[in-house]
Amino acid sequence: MNRREILKLLSISLGASLTPSIEAAALSFKPKANKLEGSWTHDQREITHICAELIMPQTETPSALQVGVGDFIDFVVNSWFTKEERKKFLRGLDEINRLSRKKYENVFLSLSEAERIELLNQIEANGSENRPSRKDKLAYSSFLKLKELTVVGYYTSEIGLRAERAYVPMPGKYDGFFRFDQVGKQWAS
Amino acid sequence: MGKLARDGGYDAIVVGSGISGGWAAKELTEKGLSVLLLERGKPITHGIDYIGEHQPPWERANMGLRPRDLYDSEYPIQSTSYAFDETTRHFWNNDAENPYDFREDKPFHWLRTDVVGGRSLLWARQSYRWSDLDFEANQREGIAIDWPIRYRDIAPWYSYVERFVGVSGDVQGLPELPDGEFQKPMEMNVVEKHVAKKISNAFPGRKMFIGRVATLTEPLHGRAPCHYCGPCHRGCSGGSYFSSLSSTLPAAESTGNLSLMANSLVESLEYDAASQKVTGVRTIDTKTKEKNVYRSRLVFLCASTIGSTQILLNSFADGEDRSFANDSDALGRYMMDHTYKAGARGIIPGFEEYYPYGYRPNGIYIPRFRNLSGDEGLGFSRGYGYQGGAGRIGWGERLKKPGFGADFKRELRIPGPWYMSLGGFGEILPYAENTMRLHPKKQDRFGIPQVTFKFEFGENERRHRKDLVEQGVKMLEAAGASQIQSYNDEMIGGAAIHEMGTARMGRDPRESVVNEYNQVHAAENVFVTDGACMTSASCVNPSLTYMALTARAADYAVKRLQAGDI
């Protein structure tokens, strides 16, 4: 997402009827768009998108990439992460690739879907052990981050949020004895 | 523009349009005075400028993520508040533009807005009356000075403001937390009711009930009852919660007697030592830096505790280099707040078939139960109350466990277990050493000396916090909670946003700044009715008391004015 798109996004959310002071305040926030673009490789980006799709695949509701989680991940990695966060995150992705080569003699992007799932399950199992090795921890923490970004990205998109959560902007009442089976999903905030 | 008084000035000038100033403007205009309301903040339009209200998550600026660089560089203090994000940032002060000073090792957080309406837009609306337990505390314990008023002096004014504000709550009949003029209470949820019963069974004398909150459950003066959309600090165009913009300012405006000037920073007061009166209010236009002096017969300082005290500290008689209002040396001292960010939370097993519907802009309250009948030998004086609530943990819970794919996606729909949280607000004693002063060198962009804070917590505060954490854990245990976690975070002055006490009320001008009607001892036509006037802090949220004191002071001031005494 580039700077102009972000400003567009801002102006949508701010609406047209602004006092000048507030518009000025909103525009004074200039996200450093793509401040780090170009410093993650095509393959690294591809790994994140493939993982997102495995984390929240298509079911009776759309998949992560179908609701735009890819854009969200790009935005976070390019524009929102600090340099350190980003470096650590990308090292974790490289570690996933290294584990892939070790196990299957093939990079992550060339694995079959079954192999990818097997590998990521292994990464979660090793990483959540009592005392994971430093490298296992690195791969695991990047995968955990990806899970978080996928879920947050999914719930920030209109289609995803409406599909997986119950969106009631004006409930009209409070019911402290409401039964979960009447809604079956978590409220969207 | 409102009416001008005969001499070309106004009958009254009110400084600040927040909770206190809104009340002063309403009361004075309704009594027929022409009022100029001066506000340093930007203008704002009720409803229109609530950009975050009902905004769907997918439309949030910055994809809903906090622009951290910006917050670190321009809002390092304000962004510590739970109510600060991209939906509310336009209400808050910019710390880089309007800085203040404190010692790094003893931080003081000055949380403030920069808009018409002040913090009434952002407040959490918890509204409790004081009792004589509070008003008599200083005298009983020989701490600081005695309050010149008692509950009976303020009780009718609590009723008066509650009827206009609209406070919903439960009648409890507790002497330490008097009942008010309540609209019907909000509802506790299934787990809160369970916990409340367990607590009173295990601890006779302790009670937990729904919070008393300045949010309507019934229509009032054209304001709609709450529709449970939340979070409220994004604004409420239906006016369901009390704010200056939803309530007092429209009332003042409708009299035709109000002139409101935004972007008008009050620098100081012009004081005439001979008549012992303030003769003018000096302002700076925050856009053009143009200076002006406005004249009136009465001045109400309602610029918040710190704002009003700063103005007084910066106001001298001709040829003097010290505030005209500080013969007592109490001005700028005895800063209080409440202790905050200590308590406990735990998981309440069961009840998983329940999942509350609607956003309830309110929680539970457990009123003070310590030292109610004098010193109970606990090693500290006074006490604390708890606020909190029960709810179900969100999808973060599932996220932490291994697994991904279709099952994971489905499981994310199911809320986590119930939690119950109890967070304490404790009373801080008035210490002479806790001060706000004008910095000798640092100035703001208008050349006004910056405020510098020196604030430390005492042994009494540390001890009551330890007790409140322990008791929180015990009550959760009694309620059958598991995985109980207690917390006692770093104590930061100002962080509870209940700062008060720096122009305290007292009978004797040698030891206080204002009298029992909030009238400045040294200038009979000036009234300070915000938190600056507080002689002690109680442990309940303070704003309702500021409102009642303001209405009471306005009534007194106008009577004196009409009698020709001012």
Ligand SMILES: Cc1cc2nc3c(=O)[nH]c(=O)nc-3n(C[C@H](O)[C@H](O)[C@H](O)COP(=O)(O)OP(=O)(O)OC[C@H]3O[C@@H](n4cnc5c(N)ncnc54)[C@H](O)[C@@H]3O)c2cc1C
């Ligand atoms: C997030 C949050 C939650 C809170 N929750 C609660 C709660 O639940 N219950 C409760 O009782 N309290 C709560 N408070 C505190 C409450 O908001 C304050 O106690 C209350 O607003 C104080 O009213 P005031 O009129 O004195 O000050 P404010 O509301 O701050 O208004 C002061 C006004 O004066 C203006 N001003 C300052 N200096 C100058 C100057 N030199 N010239 C011109 N104008 C000036 C300011 O811009 C401001 O508009 C909360 C506050 C916050 C921020």
Ligand code: SF4
């Ligand atoms: S929850 Fe109620 S008070 Fe809060 S913004 Fe919604 S309608 Fe207004």
